[in-house]
Amino acid sequence: MKFTLGKNERLKSRKLIESLYKEGKSVKTFPFRLVYLQKSHTSEFPAQAGFSVPKRNFKRAVDRNRIKRVMRECYRLQKEMVYSNLEQPHVFMISYIGREELSYKELYSKMNKLLELFISKIKN
Template sequence: MSTSNGSDVTSTTRYFLGKDDRLKSRKAIDVLFKQGKSFSHFPLRVFFYKSVSGSGLKAGFSASTRNFKKATDRNRVKRLLRETYRLQKNIIEKEVDTTTQSITILFVYIHKEVPQYEVLYAKMSTALLRIVKQLHENNQ
């Protein structure tokens, strides 16, 4: 498809992280910690749980008050986590779409310094790929 000036127009993928995609339920968070699996991929600690019932993919983001005394720093870290997840969640959405199960994920930032966006983007990508790999291993 081309426009009148000859430039090509490609279809753009829109990325969302809406209210329904967020992990907010205390009950779901408790189940995540009790029955879920976890791994560390510095500077992230990732908890995930795959259940038979539920609705799709939910994700939560956390930064410790112990590591970040100022709320502005904690909010910045969580904002960066949400943004890097939002842009890459299609990696794991493909896994959810193929099954009728739900996946709950919690990302905890464990480093003591505010991250650079590029570093966090790369770490989030490898963490999501590792979740997908572990979910495939559990299915077999």
Template sequence: MRFTFGNEEKLKSKKQIEQLFAEGNAVKEFPIIMKFLKTDANDFPIKVAFSVPKRNFKLAVHRNRIKRLLRETYRLNKHTLLNNVDGKYVIMFIYTDKTELNYTKLEEKMIAVLNKFIKKQKIEL
């Protein structure tokens, strides 16, 4: 398993993002909300995007740092998702806290939200 996060894994389609927010479900583990939607349109099994609201962090420097940390925690733990989930999904991670968490806390929360998602998918099958 390669721990990369290439362009084919990134959710960039405005149409898919709008559909995700209109029809998608969510799993929450404060401060991360994981919006997801099962789809057939992807060439890669899971496409992911990250968001940090401007309302909570006015400076782009802080928003970008949190997005970098979220991407890194996802990149190192995505193997649990790819090995345990069948089907193709579009996913968006939204950071909702008003303060920055350090990397270790954020990684714990990312693992917890991924595990909740996996459990939810196993129940639906």
């Protein structure tokens, strides 16, 4: 499996995002919140992921963009764990709910915990 995060693996559809926030369930591991929904999509990948950082917590776009870039990198390196456990297509949005920026190592371990929690939630 390639460790890439291409265009087809990113959640971009407004309709999917709307239905995700209306009908989706969520899991939290500080500083992340993952909203997920089992729904078919146009991509051939088992999941499509989106990433968001609120403007309310980080006023400067530079800070928001850096956090999103680090989040995408942490997810990209660990997505194989998610893909191997999904039977049906899912869409999910990972939001950063913390108020200050954490180091890459901390975010990587927190992303790992979040994805493990998500897997255990969909298995049950």
